[in-house]
Amino acid sequence: MTESFLPHMNGVTGSVLQILRHLERNGHEAHVIAPDAVGIPSRVHGAPIEPVASLALPGYRNVRIGAATTRRVAASLERFRPDVVHLASPFALGWRGALAASSRGIPAVAAYQTDIAAYTERYRLPATTTFARNHIVRLHRRATLTLVPSTESEHQLTGLGVDRIRRWGRGVDAERFHPSRRDESWQRCMTKEVIVGYVGRLAAEKQVEDLAVLQQVPGVRLVIVGDGPSRARLQAEMPDAVFLGHLDGDALAQAIASFDIFVHPGESETFGQTLQEAHASGVPIVATGRGGPLDLVRMGIDGWLYRPGDLDDLRMRVADLAGDGRKRRAFGVAGRAAVEGRSWQAVCGQLLGHFEEARGLHGLDRQLRSARIRRPEPVLPAVGRRWQRYVALGDSLTEGLCDPAPDGALRGWADRMALLLAARGGLHYANLAVRSRRVRDVSGEQLTKARELRPDLVSILIGANDLVKSHADVPALAAQVEQVVQTLRDDGADVLLVTPFLPDRRAARLFTRRFADFASRLAGVAERTGAMLIDTDLHPELSSRPNWGEDLVHLSSRGHRFLAYQAGEMLGVPHADTLGALDQVLHDIDATTRAAWWQHHALPWVWRRLRGRVAGDGRVAKHDDYVYIGRSSSMRSVEVH
Template identity: 70%
Template sequence: MRVAIVTESFLPHMNGVTGSVLQILRHLEQRGHQAHVVAPAAVGVPEQVDGAPIEAIPSLGLPGYPDVRVGTSGAQRIASSLRRFAPDVLHLASPFALGWRGVLAAERLDVASVAAYQTDVAAYTERYRMAATTGIAQTHIARLHRRATMTLAPSADAAQQLAALGVDRVRRWGRGVDAERFQPTRRDPALRATWGADVVIGYVGRLAPEKQVEDLVVLRDIPGARLVIVGDGPSRAQLETVLPDALFLGHLDGDALAAAIASFDLFVHPGESETFGQTLQEAHASGVPVIATGRGGPLDLVRMGIDGWLYRPGDLDDLRARVADLAGDTRKRRAFGEAGRDAVQSRSWTGVCDRLLEYFDEAQALHHADSRARARRRVRPEPPAPVTDGKWHRYVALGDSLTEGLCDPAPDGTLRGWADRLALLLAARGDLHYANLAVRSQRVHDVAGVQLTRALELRPDLVSILIGANDLVKRRVDVSALAAELEVAVRRLRAIGADVLLVTPFLPGRRAAWIYTRRFSAYATALTGIAARTGAMLIDTDLHPQLAEHPNWGEDLVHLSSRGHRFLAYRAGELLGVPDADALGALDAALHEHEPLGVGAWWRRHALPWVWRRLHGRVAGDGRTAKHDDYVRLGGSSAPRSAFVG
């Protein structure tokens, strides 16, 4: 097997991500597989590790944390590197910035990708007091992992986080532990003597805000105990002030690290954003009991009252009580330590990496299945009343205000919208009968009800559905129920031989929209499943992030502008096989400019009327009917072209 690895972090910077990649490379070489690594360039990065060449790409140091490098090369550069190697599968190690470009490159090369979720970036943004970017981070994580063929979650809690973001195809894959290096026999009495304490409370990890090491201040003054901290990072100077009695050993690795951990009497880890917790495993392998916060990865690694304690997140009194309990009871510490040592014996890196190879095989099988499904959707199945010339003749659009065409006026004042524009593209290939049943403010039950009923009467051979946004912004929403209702509608349309084009709802790139990102992501994932089960075609708008850009949104800031409608129409045209749709879209964009609306006009024309309707229990679509409740003919002399062009 040929395995390419794109990693956010690599040597010489040593952390959990780097450690995992090194173990994978060693295992691939031992099993006779070939590997290739793409990693951020840094002083001291090796040219080769365990037979695998390392391609170092340009990078920048993270502000305030220069040892952490962020790769800056684009997807094209990474795709070129991967193309030369010709991998069977791409492994994305803790993907975020470089990993995003890696997953794009995998798609260009038609290669399966496996994304290992290892860093809770969204939680980090909060710890670094960048809460305003948390929604962006979550949206990016969801988009990236949904785009990968498969995602690996290190713990049950991490898997739940991903599920909440709408990520599917999640498999559990933890981390191995080097039980030969980390073991009780490494305990060093001489080293302990230099620490000068009867009971050593140890911490190992990065000294950074997300690790919450400052919480250990509550452990001061525990009789006969001393806090020993191994690690380095941007918070070290501050922590030395907050914890003046603690002993800071700096960064340790190899045998020195193993000796330090084995010489602890108990191990504490207060970080609440750990997706796994590798140092906890290493402490257990060393025969040292663990006290950690009851959140994230530690939930899977620490067994309460057997090999350690989990304290209530944020409850520092509980943390102190748990530590004091073990600090004052030698027999309990020994029993917990032995239990921890026994627990990790089955978690060797060999076993963990063998499991990873099985996931690589599964990802390739899933990727091939996805490719076949896409091919089937491109080649339309035979309907009961077959279309012999391979073209659609009866197209019906279902949806809400986006499909009705709000903020996309025609020269005569009527509304166009992306579906009208798509109809004109399709009509260029021959006569097309087109109906648009969309009405503003409609929801899923409207599409699955009155709109579906009328669509079935019209006997279309192509139906587009863009619906759900009005449901997803409600105070409460059941995404699964919405998807189930929509799937019934799709199946009924497929049963009459109609092709169905599903479009996932989307949000503008505005801060106020971030609170809905999880819902929209979960719903989009559900639509992906509907498409796979029913043979419907799908435009996943998450794969077109430029749609969220401000110029693509209209004067009311909640509907697409003419530019946005054009963009979506051409993306649909590409999917439906309209010749040169991409080139036509680029030309169309160059010929138009969007004129923004002033803030005052926005309040007067859109915000205040919306508030008035809500206060009176009304919606904008009350009393409105579909603009094309029956077919209009396009492509012939009778086509009302002014309503569509421009």
């Protein structure tokens, strides 16, 4: 379901067309629901197009707003029976799609591409802005998964209370947009001056009027490609600029490649597809330092970012490149190199992975059969913070059962995370976790010892052993954890809370609602205390069989690695997600037989329970004082396997 489609071409339409092409090439069946418009095709890349009633957007005669009812959309879904509903830049029609998907029990993936609230704010409609912002939150919280194109849009939605957010950028057609498209004769016909070009809609939210300051830069000619309701006003304000109107296809590719500098003044862009096209064309960029450009333009490498709203800075950055052809060429080469790995094939392949994740999350939601309070994972309290003293609290999962090192010692996710943190400059690390421990142990002896060590970072993963008891008081357990967290926060430590989790086994489903209730309460604890939270419900792949050890109740080495890299990403370890993917490729975990499981794990557990004992009886923490991890002649060698 898309808010925009052919014959109106924009970033949303372009991405939908690329998705349809990829789905067709890979043997998937697609169906498109889009606002009706004169000239809308009946089929694109093998997918039938179902037009629905629409209204013209005021000020944009060619832009239509879908006005279909939820019942109409639900009937369409019932006929097609999709595995997943993709909502492209949802707002009006997308809201109906989210409701219809929910009513039919179908997972929905919402791709956040347009900052509607910023647009209404730009048009000075405060009442509408509040409605738009609330509507965005309501819509994306109803979706199974939300995809965002940039770091800033991720922070924006997280701040509004949207959860289950994943990064998904946009691909670029690096064959069509290519430096070879540059036409020197096109440029000579235009002007002998340095060409500074803009491509996009001519509307208030794009802030094209800011480019008027470039008329004061000697030797520069401003060329504007695009159309929209502000064109007449902009032509009057910038009489020396060349307005080429709307261009697409090869004509657009030729124009961009023939620019000397590409400018982008809009502050409300969630991504900035034209910036990628400029880089693919080998053209340096000057863009505002807000929104999507922050992830696309590398300062001093392939372009400049100017201070938002500072037009003197904009003029200075353009003048710098206009007067230095050598720098322009170097920036252009670097920009081209940066986008060569961002093909639409790769990006759409990532999208299919998000579709699969949404199906897994949707299955989890249905399994819980309760109103799970979905909250965002709190962001890092101090971006780039380097901790010096880290203490891990918990039970067997944090002790590291089923994650043996070559020397027989146990590692676990906390040990692995400590190594990631130590790579940034050394770390003192203590692990006080012991198997079979419960919340009362963390709030008692473990908390007492931890406070003696005066840590600046503490992780807590506890509660599973309490929750599988026949009479677990979930509110009381959560209250105990909150007291621990608040005490540590009052001591000045950052706290990373991890919600306990279950394997994907039929027997474990007896406890899913109880675990979900506890996780919801821990989310509230994190929100009230300022702790960081890894809500493992948002990572359903953790429950899959390969992530669990041979005893089927503890994480395998693969599972410990997965959790460690999720924690590393939460704590701002550079490229933790990429390192995790690489680590997974380098390891292959073999499954054990059912007979071995009964002999080595199930029967001994039953025997201990009959005798009133637990596996942790008589055991002490493996690191009850700090060990130093880092580059030092006196340290012991620590290696990740």
